[in-house]
Amino acid sequence: MIGLNRVSRWYGQVIGVNDITCAIQPGLTALLGPNGAGKSTLMKLITGQLRPTTGRIAVYGEAPFANRRVYRRLGYCPEIESCYEEMTGRQFVRMLGLMANLPRSTVADRADEAIAAVRMEHAADSRIGGYSKGMRQRIKIAQAILHDPDLLVLDEPLNGLDPVGRREMTDLFVQQAQKGKTVLVSSHILYEVEQMTRNILLMDRGRLRAMGDIYEIRALIDAHPHRIAIHAENSRTLAKRLLDLACVISARLDPDTPDFVEIETREPDEFYSILPDITMKDGFRITSFESPDNNLEAVFRYLVKG
Amino acid sequence: MLEWLLYRIALRDLLRIRRVSVAILLMAAPAAIALTIRLSSASEFDGAAIYGAFASLLVFGFVLPILSVVFCTGVISQEMEQRTIVYLLTRPIARSRILLAKFAAAWTLVSATTVVAIGILATVTYEPGSSSGQARLYPEAIKNPKALLEQLQYPIDPVSEYLRNSLSLRSGEGLDAWDPATQPRRGLVQGVINDLNRVIERDRRFYNADRFASTRLPEDARQLASERPRGDGLATLNRWLLEAAYPDLLIRSRRSMSQAPRDMLVLPIGALAYGAISLLLATLLNRALIVGLFLAFGWESWVSLLPGNFKLISLMTYLRALAPHARPETSTPGSMALFTALNPESVASHIAWIVLPSVSVIACLLAMAVFTLREYAPKEDA
Numbered sequence: 001m002i003g004l005n006r007v008s009r010w011y012g013q014v015i016g017v018n019d020i021t022c023a024i025q026p027g028l029t030a031l032l033g034p035n036g037a038g039k040s041t042l043m044k045l046i047t048g049q050l051r052p053t054t055g056r057i058a059v060y061g062e063a064p065f066a067n068r069r070v071y072r073r074l075g076y077c078p079e080i081e082s083c084y085e086e087m088t089g090r091q092f093v094r095m096l097g098l099m100a101n102l103p104r105s106t107v108a109d110r111a112d113e114a115i116a117a118v119r120m121e122h123a124a125d126s127r128i129g130g131y132s133k134g135m136r137q138r139i140k141i142a143q144a145i146l147h148d149p150d151l152l153v154l155d156e157p158l159n160g161l162d163p164v165g166r167r168e169m170t171d172l173f174v175q176q177a178q179k180g181k182t183v184l185v186s187s188h189i190l191y192e193v194e195q196m197t198r199n200i201l202l203m204d205r206g207r208l209r210a211m212g213d214i215y216e217i218r219a220l221i222d223a224h225p226h227r228i229a230i231h232a233e234n235s236r237t238l239a240k241r242l243l244d245l246a247c248v249i250s251a252r253l254d255p256d257t258p259d260f261v262e263i264e265t266r267e268p269d270e271f272y273s274i275l276p277d278i279t280m281k282d283g284f285r286i287t288s289f290e291s292p293d294n295n296l297e298a299v300f301r302y303l304v305k306g
Numbered sequence: 307m308l309e310w311l312l313y314r315i316a317l318r319d320l321l322r323i324r325r326v327s328v329a330i331l332l333m334a335a336p337a338a339i340a341l342t343i344r345l346s347s348a349s350e351f352d353g354a355a356i357y358g359a360f361a362s363l364l365v366f367g368f369v370l371p372i373l374s375v376v377f378c379t380g381v382i383s384q385e386m387e388q389r390t391i392v393y394l395l396t397r398p399i400a401r402s403r404i405l406l407a408k409f410a411a412a413w414t415l416v417s418a419t420t421v422v423a424i425g426i427l428a429t430v431t432y433e434p435g436s437s438s439g440q441a442r443l444y445p446e447a448i449k450n451p452k453a454l455l456e457q458l459q460y461p462i463d464p465v466s467e468y469l470r471n472s473l474s475l476r477s478g479e480g481l482d483a484w485d486p487a488t489q490p491r492r493g494l495v496q497g498v499i500n501d502l503n504r505v506i507e508r509d510r511r512f513y514n515a516d517r518f519a520s521t522r523l524p525e526d527a528r529q530l531a532s533e534r535p536r537g538d539g540l541a542t543l544n545r546w547l548l549e550a551a552y553p554d555l556l557i558r559s560r561r562s563m564s565q566a567p568r569d570m571l572v573l574p575i576g577a578l579a580y581g582a583i584s585l586l587l588a589t590l591l592n593r594a595l596i597v598g599l600f601l602a603f604g605w606e607s608w609v610s611l612l613p614g615n616f617k618l619i620s621l622m623t624y625l626r627a628l629a630p631h632a633r634p635e636t637s638t639p640g641s642m643a644l645f646t647a648l649n650p651e652s653v654a655s656h657i658a659w660i661v662l663p664s665v666s667v668i669a670c671l672l673a674m675a676v677f678t679l680r681e682y683a684p685k686e687d688a
Contacts, residue, residue, distance in 0.1 A: 044683050047396050066679075068399065078393075080390075082390060083393075084390055
């Protein structure tokens with residue numbers, strides 16, 4: 001459906017995407033990467049807003065730049081927050097429906113359906129200028145799905161949504177993919193992506209670092225030592241107790257923060273399953289724990305450094 | 307039709323109160339200033355002169371270019387600034403259609419604003435009871451009949467000499483017999499006026515560059531002379547020539563209301579030309595507004611005053627050819643008067659009728675081509 005063959009895009013001296021070759025098939029594909037990884041540039045190339053400096057992009061067999069045949073099959077939700085602030089959400093969606101060549105007789109009904117799909121009925125007749133970030137995301141998604149496109153390109157569509165909203169929109173994307181559409185969603189949050197799909201493209205600094213099943217990539221990550229920072233009373237005793245576990249490689253105390261211990265493990269899932277037992281049995285009072293490596297940047301560190 | 311939808315959306319966007327308030331302010335400013343002058347100096351108010359000066363300097367010279375540049379560069383820059391252009395450019399519509407529909411909306415607003423500006427200016431400067439553009443000379447239009455007859459009795463300038471020779475035998479004999487120490491008879495004055503009206507209405511040889519070489523002709527008269535008019539146009543020209551030859555003796559015919567309809571026709575053409583150039587700049591440059599303002603107020607102001615053929619690359623030259631105005635003498639002070647003196651000829655109006663639409667069409671086509679080929683991807687929020 002979408003094919004990229006050695007695609008690079010430069011902005012003057014700065015490279016946006018670097019020598020990317022991949023194919024995106026129907027179904028839901030997540031485009032993962034930290035801010036500045038080149039995700040939006042890649043999406044602009046696919047949606048024909050930019051031309052590649054080198055290489056070739058084909059969307060349904062055609063170069064997408066300013067290509068109306070491609071746009072007939074495309075629904076695009078840009079990352080930008082701004083909309084036509086003076087319009088109501090319903091006017092905005094209807095206008096873009098008409099511009100997507102929907103017949104005038106059906107555009108009102110289709111707009112209502114799209115607005116209902118993103119759960120925006122209650123605010124559809126309010127000015128977009130008064131919308132919250134989450135409401136803007138929903139109305140932007142509505143205009144993208146309104147004309148029932150074959151290809152949905154959604155740039156960070158979950159930004160600014162509350163947990164319930166994220167869940168609702170994630171379900172919507174999955175539904176679209178289940179209808180046989182090609183859905184490409186970008187995100188910089190691994191957790192979000194895990195809830196949507198197993199199929200990911202992983203980008204960093206303009207390059208495609210990994211592509212395929214997320215669990216295979218996670219397995220690679222899990223083989224890499226994970227750090228877990230724990231705040232607890234008796235941190236020294238806790239560190240000693242944790243070092244006894246086979247899955248823990250090391251423990252580090254911080255002299256400046258007496259209730260802090262950081263451990264390294266190659267099997268974070270096993271560690272997380274054991275930790276509650278230890279705390280309950282041995283009476284450790286853990287106030288918080290977090291993993292600085294359980295985010296996408298850590299994945300990149302691992303993948304980049306190898 | 308999709309263009310109609312885009313046009314309406316763009317026009318509605320332009321008519322948002324914050325933007326349109328600037329247009330309204332500029333639209334009302336010339337008339338407001340004229341009204342202030344009228345109220346503060348009612349007895350000396352010369353509506354025709356004020357109309358000519360304000361129409362030329364404020365409406366054509368300022369309001370038209372600034373509104374054209376601001377609104378027509380805004381066709382793209384507004385969408386780029388709001389970053390809403392991505393919604394337009396990822397829809398299955400030809401980019402050129404989007405551009406033209408939005409440009410048409412901007413042009414409508416600029417045209418309407420400037421036409422209304424000239425309309426209220428003409429209303430404010432209108433003086434009831436004036437001869438209102440009629441070319442014929444009436445006794446009340448002659449401030450000092452005795453002085454006029456003296457000039458014709460013993461002519462010392464080529465215009466008076468020509469007129470003296472054009473008088474009927476009866477008027478000539480009456481003039482010879484008249485003693486300047488006495489008041490002229492009413493019959494003599496009326497006879498001379500009748501003879502002058504014959505010149506005004508029929509004499510195609512009255513204008514001659516050598517004959518009027520030492521007469522300061524207003525720009526509109528010079529422009530009209532270059533067109534070699536007939537009929538009403540000839541009468542108007544000859545009346546203006548007489549007024550220029552005897553500025554202290556004749557009351558100037560009122561031009562405001564007669565010029566306003568012509569100005570209302572020319573302003574949309576000017577808006578189209580300035581707008582199309584602004585549109586082209588907006589498709590090519592990220593800072594089109596600044597460049598557009600420089601062109602409108604730097605380039606346009608000075609290049610039309612330069613000697614030689616430089617004036618031919620200024621839109622204002624062609625607009626002045628279509629809508630010449632008698633500007634006040636104080637409007638070309640110092641060095642600019644020198645440039646004007648070096649560059650007295652105007653472009654013929656039929657040339658202007660060809661050039662302005664051609665420039666508009668070419669600039670629009672180029673803008674459409676550039677807009678179709680160029681990338682317009684605004685930066686993301688992050």
